[in-house]
Amino acid sequence: MRAVVVRRFGGPEVLEFAEVPVPDPGPGQVRVKVTAAGVNPVDAGTRSGFLTEAGIVPPREVLGIGWDVAGTVDAVGDGVAGFAIGDSVIGLQDRPSAALGTYAEFVVLDADALAAAPRTASPAEAATLPLNGLTAIQALDLLDLPPGATVLVTGAAGAVGGYAVTLAKARGFRVVAVAGAADEALVRGFGAAVFVPRGDFLADRVRAVIPGGVDAVLDTALLGLEALDAVANRGRFVVFAAGAAPIPLRGIKVEHVWIRADGPALAGLAALVDDGTLALRVADTLPLTEAVKAHELLAAGGLRGRLVLTNDKLTLN
DSSP states (O other), X not given: XXXXXXXSOSSGGGOEEEEOOOOOOOTTEEEEEEEEEEEOHHHHHHHHTHHHHTTSSOOOSOEEOOOEEEEEEEEEOTTOOSOOTXXXXXXXXXXXXXXXXXXBSXXXXXXXXXXXXXXXXXHHXXXXXXXXXXXXXXXXXXXXXXXXXXXXXXXXXXXXHHHHHHHHHHTTOEEEEEEXXXXXXXXXXXXXXXXXXXXXXXXXXXXXXXXXXXXXXXXTTOOTHHHHTTEEEEEEEEEOSTTOOOOOGGGOEEEEOOOXXXXXXXXXXXXXXXXXXXXXXXXXXXXXXXXXXXXXXXXHOOOSSEEEEESTTOOOO
């Protein structure tokens, strides 16, 4: 089969197709025939070598690319219950050091990293959910705040930020959203109660509408100290990237969300998609053969939703 791999670090051009063996599922594992794979900033971090420089991925000759997957069960290993060949599933490959990611024709995942795909979503839409949805929900778990608390979400128009706004509202939090001025209607549609356009002196402008500061920040835009200054004393601050944690001033508890696969939580997210609570956003779809172009578009920025690579029209050259 063909898969996208990295043998040297650099720009999008270092992504290459490799002919690799079809992986076999071991005990407790499932092989998924990939229909769609989400394209995320962490993929660019793997490709560029940032994750290796940060000590997250050990040096190795070949690295796979891709975390998100939507597809169908192709084979199951011993001891797997709850999945059968032909089932539509979504899942997360959460090992950034793996030699095979989800940019491939097939991928093997632990059964507990999978969930039934949302019934109301296309495979391309479903492929945008695992990494970003689980990141948002696991970040909210770190807050340990009661309903009614005020949570500020930076980058609220982005993929993780948009999910975070909706999921925070679903938990009973009052959400303050920070995004570009042109995205106000979008993020209010996600469930934000208060909108603050990004720009200079963010903390001052947040405190003008939330006297004393917010109870917590989910800093998906990596604003760091600028966003920390909007938090009340002894509040909470969640970081979304290695090396992005600000100094925990004023007794603020700063925590990092380290994403992990979680099939049951993913099933809960899929249910929120099916009941209309959670909206999935696809910026564009490209065939797997255009992975380089997808990474070029990702680097250009300005996307609303996620790029998705699909196998439905894969041409093997």
